[in-house]
Amino acid sequence: MSNNIDTSLPANSSNKEPEGKPGSAAFQSKYFARDLQAGIITGVMAVALSIGIAIMSDYPIKVGLATVAFASFIGWINAWFRPGNYIGSPGIAAGLAPVLAMGVASFGLQNMAFIVFLTACMQAVIWKFNWQKYILKAVPHYLVEGLLAGIGLKIALKFLGFTYEIPAEQVVEGVFFNAARIQMILISAAGFALFVFLFSKFQTKQPAVPYFVIIIVGVILAQFVSLPMLQIESVDIKLALPLPNFDGPLIWLHAIGFAAMLALI
Numbered sequence: 001m002s003n004n005i006d007t008s009l010p011a012n013s014s015n016k017e018p019e020g021k022p023g024s025a026a027f028q029s030k031y032f033a034r035d036l037q038a039g040i041i042t043g044v045m046a047v048a049l050s051i052g053i054a055i056m057s058d059y060p061i062k063v064g065l066a067t068v069a070f071a072s073f074i075g076w077i078n079a080w081f082r083p084g085n086y087i088g089s090p091g092i093a094a095g096l097a098p099v100l101a102m103g104v105a106s107f108g109l110q111n112m113a114f115i116v117f118l119t120a121c122m123q124a125v126i127w128k129f130n131w132q133k134y135i136l137k138a139v140p141h142y143l144v145e146g147l148l149a150g151i152g153l154k155i156a157l158k159f160l161g162f163t164y165e166i167p168a169e170q171v172v173e174g175v176f177f178n179a180a181r182i183q184m185i186l187i188s189a190a191g192f193a194l195f196v197f198l199f200s201k202f203q204t205k206q207p208a209v210p211y212f213v214i215i216i217v218g219v220i221l222a223q224f225v226s227l228p229m230l231q232i233e234s235v236d237i238k239l240a241l242p243l244p245n246f247d248g249p250l251i252w253l254h255a256i257g258f259a260a261m262l263a264l265i
Contacts, residue, residue, distance in 0.1 A: 041208045046072070048215060051230065056158050057100040059109070060235045098154045099265065103258060107251075113242035115259055122263035135264060147265070163188035165228050180226070187221070 046068050054064030103115055126132055163185065170180040191214055198210035221227065246252050 041212075043072075044215070045208060045211055048211065052159070055230075056098070056155055058104050059100065060233045061230065062232055062235045062237065063109075066237045098151055099262060103262075106258070107246075107255060111244050111246065111255070113240075114244040115255060115262070117242040118256070118259040119262040122259060126263065139264070162228075167226055167228050170226065183225070184227070187225070187227075191217070 047065065050064045050068045051061050054061045057064070100112070103112055107115060126135070164181055166180045166184050170178070172178045194217070195210050195214050198213055199207070202209040218227075222229075244255070246255060
């Protein structure tokens, strides 16, 4: 019998414990610059994506951004006690945008906080007892793929109008493809081509590069070309308990079923 010995390491080498607790991703001063860069990139991306998802979900943009900011703050507090191993920004989910829009239409924006709270409670119970493994077996993969494909198509159709939309003062009555609209279509096509090119080059090394380039180019271009701007609706932001305001037992059953659907998705 022979023993396999790894000769790539010195015979007297010893495994040194990493700085801090083993397996911990808590703050370490030597990684401050790297963590700061990652945080800035994540924050900028969260703002841009959250605005788009808020529009898709028929949510006020201000409410969407406040949701992300508050969720990120809670995540930062929890990281001191239960540190994770990746950098992210919790917030509204892109895949649930059409479903949230349906919830707003069905229950009203004032009741969506309770719907989200009820969904979170259901998901907490599912993860606590590890029921997700049974859910994954019960839900066929082609159903999930079809759902995601449908959501992607709906998102694409929702934002297609932004590729040719122009300011109201540039609209010519009776003429759809005027000079301003053709210019907007060309800008959109060039931006899409630039994004695809940069994404193919940097997707494995620096995936944030194409997003930052598109954002910066858009800001610079807006200084010289008249482009349609987003209007952020003024909404009062306040902390309050997610108390529902439903009329009748049927709407309660509908809300519970809707939250269960969200939890399963």
